[in-house]
Amino acid sequence: MYNLKMSTLCLSQCFRLLAALLVVMSLMSGTTVSHAAYSAPEVPHINIMPIDRAKFLVGQKFDFAIEVKTDIPATAIEVLVNGKAAETFFGKQAIISLDKMSTYRINQVAFPQTGKVSVAVTVKTENGIEKRAVNYDIPADKVKKPAKNVILFVGDGMSLQARQMARILSKGITEGKYNDLLEMEKMSNLALITTSGNDSLVTDSANSASAYATGHKSAVNAMGVYADNTKDPFDDPKVENIIELVKRTRGMSTGIVSTANITDATPAAMLAHTRKRSEQNFIAQEMLNPQHRPDVILGGGSRHFLPKSVPGSKRSDERNIIEEFKEQGYSIATNKTQLKQAGTPDKLLGLFQLDNMDVYVDREVTKNPAVLGKFTDQPTLMDMTKTAINVLSKNQKGFFLMVEGASIDKQLHTMDWQRATYDTIEMDKAVGIAKEFAKKNGDTLIIVVADHAHGASITGTYHEKDGKTGREAVRIYADAGWPTFADADGDGFPDDPNPDVTLAVQFANHPDYYENEKFQDVPTSPAIMADGKAIANLKRAPQGGDLKVGNIPASDPSEVHSADDVPLTAEGPGADYFKGIMDNTEVFHGIVRALGLDGRKESK
Amino acid sequence: MDKLTRRISRVIIAMMLIWVPLNWLGQDGTIRNESSLFCTRAQAAPAWLPWFNEEAAPLEFNELYSGASALGLEFSPKLESLKGKKVRISGFMAPPLKPTLNFFVLTKVPMAICPFCSTDADWPDDIVLIKLSKAVAALPFDRPITVTGQLELGYQMDEETGFVSLVRIVADNIEEAN
Ligand SMILES: [Zn+2]
Numbered sequence: 001m002y003n004l005k006m007s008t009l010c011l012s013q014c015f016r017l018l019a020a021l022l023v024v025m026s027l028m029s030g031t032t033v034s035h036a037a038y039s040a041p042e043v044p045h046i047n048i049m050p051i052d053r054a055k056f057l058v059g060q061k062f063d064f065a066i067e068v069k070t071d072i073p074a075t076a077i078e079v080l081v082n083g084k085a086a087e088t089f090f091g092k093q094a095i096i097s098l099d100k101m102s103t104y105r106i107n108q109v110a111f112p113q114t115g116k117v118s119v120a121v122t123v124k125t126e127n128g129i130e131k132r133a134v135n136y137d138i139p140a141d142k143v144k145k146p147a148k149n150v151i152l153f154v155g156d157g158m159s160l161q162a163r164q165m166a167r168i169l170s171k172g173i174t175e176g177k178y179n180d181l182l183e184m185e186k187m188s189n190l191a192l193i194t195t196s197g198n199d200s201l202v203t204d205s206a207n208s209a210s211a212y213a214t215g216h217k218s219a220v221n222a223m224g225v226y227a228d229n230t231k232d233p234f235d236d237p238k239v240e241n242i243i244e245l246v247k248r249t250r251g252m253s254t255g256i257v258s259t260a261n262i263t264d265a266t267p268a269a270m271l272a273h274t275r276k277r278s279e280q281n282f283i284a285q286e287m288l289n290p291q292h293r294p295d296v297i298l299g300g301g302s303r304h305f306l307p308k309s310v311p312g313s314k315r316s317d318e319r320n321i322i323e324e325f326k327e328q329g330y331s332i333a334t335n336k337t338q339l340k341q342a343g344t345p346d347k348l349l350g351l352f353q354l355d356n357m358d359v360y361v362d363r364e365v366t367k368n369p370a371v372l373g374k375f376t377d378q379p380t381l382m383d384m385t386k387t388a389i390n391v392l393s394k395n396q397k398g399f400f401l402m403v404e405g406a407s408i409d410k411q412l413h414t415m416d417w418q419r420a421t422y423d424t425i426e427m428d429k430a431v432g433i434a435k436e437f438a439k440k441n442g443d444t445l446i447i448v449v450a451d452h453a454h455g456a457s458i459t460g461t462y463h464e465k466d467g468k469t470g471r472e473a474v475r476i477y478a479d480a481g482w483p484t485f486a487d488a489d490g491d492g493f494p495d496d497p498n499p500d501v502t503l504a505v506q507f508a509n510h511p512d513y514y515e516n517e518k519f520q521d522v523p524t525s526p527a528i529m530a531d532g533k534a535i536a537n538l539k540r541a542p543q544g545g546d547l548k549v550g551n552i553p554a555s556d557p558s559e560v561h562s563a564d565d566v567p568l569t570a571e572g573p574g575a576d577y578f579k580g581i582m583d584n585t586e587v588f589h590g591i592v593r594a595l596g597l598d599g600r601k602e603s604k
Numbered sequence: 605m606d607k608l609t610r611r612i613s614r615v616i617i618a619m620m621l622i623w624v625p626l627n628w629l630g631q632d633g634t635i636r637n638e639s640s641l642f643c644t645r646a647q648a649a650p651a652w653l654p655w656f657n658e659e660a661a662p663l664e665f666n667e668l669y670s671g672a673s674a675l676g677l678e679f680s681p682k683l684e685s686l687k688g689k690k691v692r693i694s695g696f697m698a699p700p701l702k703p704t705l706n707f708f709v710l711t712k713v714p715m716a717i718c719p720f721c722s723t724d725a726d727w728p729d730d731i732v733l734i735k736l737s738k739a740v741a742a743l744p745f746d747r748p749i750t751v752t753g754q755l756e757l758g759y760q761m762d763e764e765t766g767f768v769s770l771v772r773i774v775a776d777n778i779e780e781a782n
Contacts, residue, residue: 302674303729306675306676308759308768309759310675310676310677311669311676311677311678311679311759311770312672312676312677312729313676316766334673334674334675335673335674351674352674353674354672354674354676354677354729355728355729370666373666373669373672374669374671374672374673375672375673414716524713525713525714525715525716526716527716528696528714528715528716528745528746529698529699529715529716529745530699530744530745531699531745532699535745535746536746537714537716537746538746538747539713539714557716558716
């Protein structure tokens, strides 16, 4: 009895121990908890472009390229697409070069069917073989009621917080409830977009705009291409972009509008293919290429269109791109008056500044002659958006228009959140114009998205009414209360960018710089370069300011992009696609799905 | 040439040689002995230039162009009238491409970017290229400097760097602005 009791106890103890052990073991081996394992990223020896898990519109053209690094020269590269030799599958001869750095390339191919595609690459050397496989997806997803037009608004660097600053300044808040929402916030669908390219966690504007324009990831400074190993900025494998697709398959009209140099990354990525966004003279002349020539081009940056002999030009040749556009039948406008007079021609080129257009505060609020110089007649983003829609909507086949609020980013780089916010509001008003147009026929999809974020966050408010200054005057929690911005004339822009109680906006990253929390009379860089190092700009805080010690490498004199996800809002046919958390390449797929595009079709 | 003339010319040359260092005295009579280009004369122009005592015409950045539109810039009548003459302008020195260069760029405001080093950056329109007889060292980038020298106008491309300039000053004096 006693013995039995003992043995039962012993047995039950053993069972308990065993059960506990099993639970621990199963936890460790992951049999009871389901989560995918992943390994630290490494650069594969066999680089296949497009990359693994790339997604294509059926019939979308691309250059298929493989780069292989081997210790000794490769003797063969064999490529199978869905089990067939790639040359047979694509019906085209590959160009192959074998060495320690081997390449395999078939240009201008497409997937003729929807479905899954697997690519298997075998590389042979005298030492043996190496293999790599990647998978592609060509979705068949169809929208019930397609959109005729798509208007894509890109608020460059317009993070969630940038939208909120605009909401506070434009609409105001009473007893914790916003008096109203922004136009871009009153839309049916909301998604969060991840922003990384295929090369790095943090993106730039070329890379991210390229994802929106092609549905493919790219690398920092690149657009419309996968970045290969060669130095040449024009030889990288290309992917067909949205302007090319809607022109080729549908004969739709296209337009790009930006407050930056129109050859700057975001508008350029809608049409161009280059590894290097700084090739702005090339991008300007590429706008003439009928394959991706937009019907409406409005923005700044005429310096890349003027022959080098004209003072102010940045070209290195005597090509007069403006004249060449004229010869193609484009109406030309160089200021707001001329833009108004242009009416609604079939094709329109408007360049309103040699460089980036000035920002809204300087252009429309303070009109500071020290900032504007002779450029006192620049149109607003609303003027440009309205004109672009009027011109493009004449085409019965529909249109694709990209509108960029470019200086939201440029002003956040210099930590001038006030200037950035007025430009966010300016873009919001342009969104309002687009919504007004969309309301008439209900066949336009409007998407408003940022391309990446900035680490600007609202800590509270700032005022010096009690004599406190600097960090002690940053009002937190209950002390924050409300900022005293007001919009008496109801134009949506606060009357004074520098009220007695302003927002306390703090940046997660910055160079050495002086902060006085006040509105700067003229745009002023936070730091300047001296002997390769960013040092705080004394001009930044003429009325005194706290020196903030930088927390990024001294090689960069401005605040830099953050890797934060960004909000996307959308409304119109096909907007239902946008929900939850989405990869940035999905913006393209949402657009082509809404339009019901088929890359296999050719418009006559 | 007889002996006397030779002797007289020797005396004149000797007097000139003595005179040159006098120029190195500041107006208050103190000797300026900084080793950098600061407060030194005659970097590009010969030392005897002050002999002519040409009054330097003051010039400001916002006076460079009278016309500016998206179709290009226009030199101002003031700038045109000062072509080849001695001018004085204050601005900020942009970091040079490399320390050995015999020119640098003067800008209206301090440069946040180094357009020579950064591929995505570009120069503003209103810049003045400053030509020097020897490379500059140790100039501040964050405080304004005043450059005096002869004004040159028109398109010119630097062969070594491909840098294009429209307005240039052949510097004979550079000092910190006050
Ligand atoms: Zn940026």
